[in-house]
Amino acid sequence: MKSAQNMPEPKIHLALTDDWELRGNGSGDMRQIQFNAIRELQRIYNTYGVRSTFNVEVMQQLTHRKRQGEFPELGRLADEWDEHVRDAFKSGQDIQLHVHPQWSDARYEGGRWTLSGDWSLPNYDAETAHEMLSASKKYLEDLLRPVDPAYKVVSFRAGSSSIAPSDFALGLLVRLGLVFDMSIVGGLRVNTRNLSMDYTYCDEDLLPFYPRMDDARKVSEKVEPIVCVPIFHFHLSRAQATRQVLAKMGQKVRGKLANGDKRGAPGDKFAVDEWAEIGRSSRLARLYDKAIKPCLAGKHSVADIGQLDYPGLQAMIAAIRKRGRSTGLAEVPIILTNHSKDIKDFSAIERFVSEASKAADIRFVTLTQLAENLRAGKFPIRTDAGS
Numbered sequence: 001m002k003s004a005q006n007m008p009e010p011k012i013h014l015a016l017t018d019d020w021e022l023r024g025n026g027s028g029d030m031r032q033i034q035f036n037a038i039r040e041l042q043r044i045y046n047t048y049g050v051r052s053t054f055n056v057e058v059m060q061q062l063t064h065r066k067r068q069g070e071f072p073e074l075g076r077l078a079d080e081w082d083e084h085v086r087d088a089f090k091s092g093q094d095i096q097l098h099v100h101p102q103w104s105d106a107r108y109e110g111g112r113w114t115l116s117g118d119w120s121l122p123n124y125d126a127e128t129a130h131e132m133l134s135a136s137k138k139y140l141e142d143l144l145r146p147v148d149p150a151y152k153v154v155s156f157r158a159g160s161s162s163i164a165p166s167d168f169a170l171g172l173l174v175r176l177g178l179v180f181d182m183s184i185v186g187g188l189r190v191n192t193r194n195l196s197m198d199y200t201y202c203d204e205d206l207l208p209f210y211p212r213m214d215d216a217r218k219v220s221e222k223v224e225p226i227v228c229v230p231i232f233h234f235h236l237s238r239a240q241a242t243r244q245v246l247a248k249m250g251q252k253v254r255g256k257l258a259n260g261d262k263r264g265a266p267g268d269k270f271a272v273d274e275w276a277e278i279g280r281s282s283r284l285a286r287l288y289d290k291a292i293k294p295c296l297a298g299k300h301s302v303a304d305i306g307q308l309d310y311p312g313l314q315a316m317i318a319a320i321r322k323r324g325r326s327t328g329l330a331e332v333p334i335i336l337t338n339h340s341k342d343i344k345d346f347s348a349i350e351r352f353v354s355e356a357s358k359a360a361d362i363r364f365v366t367l368t369q370l371a372e373n374l375r376a377g378k379f380p381i382r383t384d385a386g387s
């Protein structure tokens with residue numbers, strides 16, 4: 001067997017993506033957590049000549065449009081949303097489809113949203129799911145084709161990553177003409193009041209593969225009409241996880257001081273209310289999960305660039321190169337995620353993008369470029385034929 005050192009240095013096709021949206025329960029100020037964030041990311045990407053992709057959540061926008069007759073302020077926000085998406089697209093960024101189905105049952109009262117729809121796409125019936133996805137896709141194509149008549153939605157990112165298992169979700173993407181799905185994150189497991197899913201065991205967590213049509217966690221035995229490309233994940237060492245925990249605690253304290261009370265920043269409250277693991281609702285259990293366990297054992301980390309500090313981003317790139325080399329392939333596509341609504345400090349991302357843009361083995365690609373390359377057969381797409 002060849003040792004890793006003798007393996008050729010692969011060219012990494014790195015797709016930066018961002019789930020661009022309000023918080024999962026509909027809270028947050030769009031101008032602050034979406035519009036400011038997309039402007040700042042665009043500034044960074046334009047500075048270093050990098051093209052990325054914004055996975056814009058469209059059910060939120062459709063809901064704003066639906067209610068704008070009663071509430072003119074929602075129409076103004078929706079108009080600004082359109083402008084920001086169009087501006088990003090005009091400046092060379094890609095726009096692709098992200099859908100949070102909980103917006104399908106939304107109430108607006110006193111300037112606040114209450115979302116009662118189920119968070120998980122597989123929990124809907126196939127026709128309702130089709131209506132949501134096709135209306136969202138149409139909205140994006142109607143918005144962007146006046147800028148570029150060739151614009152197409154080619155990829156899908158499910159809200160909260162929830163796509164598998166489902167006997168219809170992947171078929172729906174095929175029906176809509178999409179090239180690939182990017183909802184699978186190897187090792188991710190969630191069990192909260194809003195969501196339950198388990199990606200602990202995924203057949204393929206790195207490279208493009210043909211999924212079994214009823215369960216994207218499994219590789220199909222044959223070529224299928226859609227491809228899955230996982231989001232990268234890696235193991236953050238104990239030292240790095242400890243540093244991240246301390247930094248987050250510092251951020252929390254500063255948030256509380258800035259808010260002048262004990263409740264902390266709105267994002268902190270959202271995380272506790274909506275993302276607490278079932279059975280881990282006591283403060284002590286949460287403290288153990290979030291602060292103590294990672295310091296003892298390191299932690300599974302999704303390649304979410306807004307959640308990582310600069311050393312965390314360096315560890316992520318090292319993990320990408322290591323796993324890329326281990327494939328023995330000359331070219332390896334890698335997708336990173338981001339949730340710009342949560343970014344408190346853009347400087348780590350800027351430093352990371354600046355350095356990666358100069359690296360000889362990294363080429364930034366949009367999801368549209370990734371789809372073209374998949375179609376052109378540039379990357380092998382795994383099947384489990386004969387296994």
Ligand SMILES: [Zn+2]
Nearest residue numbers: 019021159160
């Ligand atoms: Zn999302």
